[in-house]
Amino acid sequence: MALTLHYHPLSSYCWKVLIALYENGTPFEARLVNLGDPAERAAYAELWPTAKIPLLVDGGRVLPETSLQIEYVDRLHPGRQKLLPEDFEAQLNVRLWDRLFDNYVMRPMQGYVAQWLRPEAQRDAAALASTVEDLGMAYDLIESRMGDGPWAAGPGFTMADCAAAPALFYAAIVRPFPPGHARLHAYFERLLERPSVWRCIVEARPVFQYYPLRHALPARFLADA
Numbered sequence: 001m002a003l004t005l006h007y008h009p010l011s012s013y014c015w016k017v018l019i020a021l022y023e024n025g026t027p028f029e030a031r032l033v034n035l036g037d038p039a040e041r042a043a044y045a046e047l048w049p050t051a052k053i054p055l056l057v058d059g060g061r062v063l064p065e066t067s068l069q070i071e072y073v074d075r076l077h078p079g080r081q082k083l084l085p086e087d088f089e090a091q092l093n094v095r096l097w098d099r100l101f102d103n104y105v106m107r108p109m110q111g112y113v114a115q116w117l118r119p120e121a122q123r124d125a126a127a128l129a130s131t132v133e134d135l136g137m138a139y140d141l142i143e144s145r146m147g148d149g150p151w152a153a154g155p156g157f158t159m160a161d162c163a164a165a166p167a168l169f170y171a172a173i174v175r176p177f178p179p180g181h182a183r184l185h186a187y188f189e190r191l192l193e194r195p196s197v198w199r200c201i202v203e204a205r206p207v208f209q210y211y212p213l214r215h216a217l218p219a220r221f222l223a224d225a
């Protein structure tokens with residue numbers, strides 16, 4: 001098997017790539033990384049200096065950065081779900097929404113969780129408030145600019161939706177979607193109906209206990225109804 005994904009089942013960016021692989025039925029070896037272990041982190045940093053998860057390895061080739069990983073799989077290991085359209089304008093739109101979800105949803109969500117990983121006395125209240133505020137801007141942006149889809153970049157499920165699912169899953173725990181944001185609510189529910197997305201949630205259940213905001217996880221994600 002050529003592809004190896006270094007990952008952790010709790011990680012939002014790992015879900016992003018797992019969703020792409022599951023959508024495509026791409027064969028790969030999943031290799032668990034524990035970045036909390038200093039020796040394991042040091043060995044992992046040898047593969048790529050940022051030591052971020054996930055990393056995709058194809059034979060001798062190491063691919064960092066989730067958007068690149070998905071584009072690579074889409075082009076060189078294509079499966080049943082095309083994640084990047086052929087048309088250039090349509091590609092730009094997919095990449096735009098991929099960037100928006102990574103930079104304006106995933107990033108503040110991660111910033112908030114990073115504060116929660118600190119001992120309570122060391123949490124920065126201003127940083128917490130500013131990440132929550134940033135998520136509010138992102139929700140307004142999605143609500144006002146995303147269109148009727150049904151997917152982030154139009155009629156087809158793409159890389160942008162791979163980014164959106166974990167970003168919105170974890171962001172909604174930090175800041176629930178505003179009641180009036182009907183499009184955002186409906187889009188998130190559509191994402192949850194994708195078997196690839198639900199599979200990531202189910203596979204994370206055994207490790208949700210390590211998620212610092214586990215007390216706020218909606219019950220529907222913890223067990224099947």
Ligand SMILES: N[C@@H](CCC(=O)N[C@@H](CS)C(=O)NCC(=O)O)C(=O)O
Pocket residue numbers: 011012013014035051052053054064065066067
């Ligand atoms: N821009 C990177 C972001 C990856 C990222 O932030 N991964 C997180 C997990 S969701 C991580 O490795 N966090 C551990 C750390 O920063 O030590 C990508 O798209 O691959």
